[in-house]
Amino acid sequence: MLGYHRHIGDIKEHRAMKIIIFGASGMVGQGVLRECLLAEDVEQVTTVGRSSLKETHPKLRQLVLPDLLQPETLDEAEWQGFDACFFCLGISSSGLSEVQYRRQTYDLTLGIAKKLAQHSPNLTFTYVSGTGTDSSEKGRVMWARVKGKTENDLQKLPLASVYLFRPGLIVPLHGIESKTASYRVFYRWSKPVLALFRQLFPQRLVTTESLGRAMLNAARGAKGRFIIEAKQINALAKAPR
16 A cells, blocks of 8 residues: 655645535535635636535636536536546445445546546545545455545546545534534534644644645645545645645
8 A cells, every 4th residue: 555655845836726626515625625715826626516505706616516426427628627636525334335335435436536537637636535444445344445445446547646635533623514413513512622632632633724735735746646644634734835
C-alpha cells in the first residue's frame, strides 16, 4: 500500500484552479466548499449533486445530476478542464447488504472517477475514505472491504494524482451541521467533550476546516498516490504555500 511520504515543504505555487466537488451538501463537503470559496487561487468551484445548494457565490457553479450512478448523462464538456476533484460523498453501511453498499460506494465513486480520468486526466482526485479501511479487501468488516477496493482501484486510474483521506473523527466548524439527524444529536451533546479531546489530542481528529485546507494543499502539491491519516491531514492543512 502506498503511503504519504513527501515533505510538507514540497507544496509549490499553483496557478488558479478549477475544482469539482461531489457531496458538497454533506458535513464534510460543506467544509471543503467553504475553504475553496475562500481560497485566492481557486478560480471556479463546480458542485455536482442530486439537488441544488442554497449557497450562492461568484465562484460557484452548480450542476444537478439526479442519478449519480449515471454520470454519462452529463454532457462530456462538463467533465473537462478541472485541476482537482474533492469527492466527499459517503453513506453508512448500516442496514445495507454488501451489494447495496458496494453500488453506492464503489460503483458510484469509480464511475465518476473514470469520467474525470477520461476528460481531465491531469487532475488531483481526493477521496474521503475512513480509518480502518481494509486494503487487503479480505477482512470481516464489510464496509472496510468495500472502501479498500474503492481505494485500490482509484489508485489504478490514469489520473495525475490520487489522495486517499482517512480522517477518523471529524469535528464540524463554522456552523456546519451533518445532514444526518443522529449525527447532529451526537455533535450537539458531545461538543464539550470534543473540544477537550481536541485540546488534549489535536492529532487524533480533524475539523471540516482542516480537511478543506488539506485537500487544497494536496491539489497544489506533489503528484502520486498517497494514503494519509488524521495526523498527516492536519499537517497538510497547515503546510505553507
